[in-house]
Amino acid sequence: MSSNSTPYYFVPGLSRHPAMAAAGLVAFGYGMTGWVNHTSWGGALALAGVAWVLFVLYHWFGDTIAESNAGKNGLNVDISYRWSMAWFIFSEIMFFGAFFAALFYARNIAMPWMGDVESKLIWPNFTAVWPNDGPAGLVEKFTTMGPWPVPTINTFLLLSSGVTITFAHHALVENHMKKAIIGLAATVGLGFIFLCFQGFEYYHAYHQLNLKLTSGIYGSTFFMLTGFHGFHVFLGGTMLAIVLRRMIRGDFTAEHHFAFEGAAWYWHFVDVVWLGLYIAVYWM
Structure with missing residues (x-):
């Protein structure tokens, strides 16, 4: 198989995205726990967790799209x-x-x-x-x-x-x-x-x-x-x-x-x- 041909099944390398998304989800869950218990920081932490997950997904999907456009899929x-x-x-x-x-x-x-x-x-x-x-x-x-x-x-x-x-x-x-x-x-x-x-x-x-x-x-x-x-x-x-x-x-x-x-x-x-x-x- 030549280096320019499409692989049989493309498997991406190690990625930082899963760990980063998990951190955002933990922040969201912990923030929601504080929010329903009427803490001063719960709502802000939950919203920050959501924003972080969206940020990660934007870059994660961007990498996936780049892989597709490069002909790897x-x-x-x-x-x-x-x-x-x-x-x-x-x-x-x-x-x-x-x-x-x-x-x-x-x-x-x-x-x-x-x-x-x-x-x-x-x-x-x-x-x-x-x-x-x-x-x-x-x-x-x-x-x-x-x-x-x-x-x-x-x-x-x-x-x-x-x-x-x-x-x-x-x-x-x-x-x-x-x-x-x-x-x-x-x-x-x-x-x-x-x-x-x-x-x-x-x-x-x-x-x-x-x-x-x-x-x-x-x-x-x-x-x-x-x-x-x-x-x-x-x-x-x-x-x-x-x-x-x-x-x-x-x-x-x-x-x-x-x-x-x-x-x-x-x-x-x-x-x-x-x-x-x-x-x-x-x-x-």
Whole structure:
């Protein structure tokens, strides 16, 4: 094998990045411990830990991108990346599956059980109707969040972003880089608008509907599902923005662009989760 040929399987050398990332995570964990115990230094240390981890990841991913651009990642590394991304998305499916299961259990199992004849002896005034503020009357009255208009607008935005990223992928495969850049930029923009609308929705929930994380099982499941999904939209949008920068820089070709594909897989996953969330949370 010549020195300029792609290795069978590229294995990078010793790296400082894992140790540096571990230090940041330890600082974050220790800072969070202090934060929840109301220390003066906890919040600052936790935020410093997050900033340090982001700094490390920036340089770590930069080294990985440089290795790819140098032609060190052959077919076998490409297969490993594909399997890694597939398993990562599977873990996210299980993550959201647990949250949807919590909603299903609260609404379809625990609620009827608390409203049966035997439970009436303990909570005589409890009505097993969803949404519910609990049997003890400790939760402040709130108004539920309906599907109109913001959730429906956000559904349209995410579905549209699925179309634009598919357009960008086809353009990239056909080596139409300008069209691919336009399609990907539109996807990032639609994701950003989605997050803006979700921020407005949360403001409306807190200030007009009195719907909070503490609003019983409805409030906790609502913010748990929609909040974590919003975080995943932010994460997927960040991936796509980095891919967009690399595409403008000319890192991808029609044959080699798995970074784009992996981010696109993740974005389609985010779209599908939202459709389930839109039905289960806002309509049911």
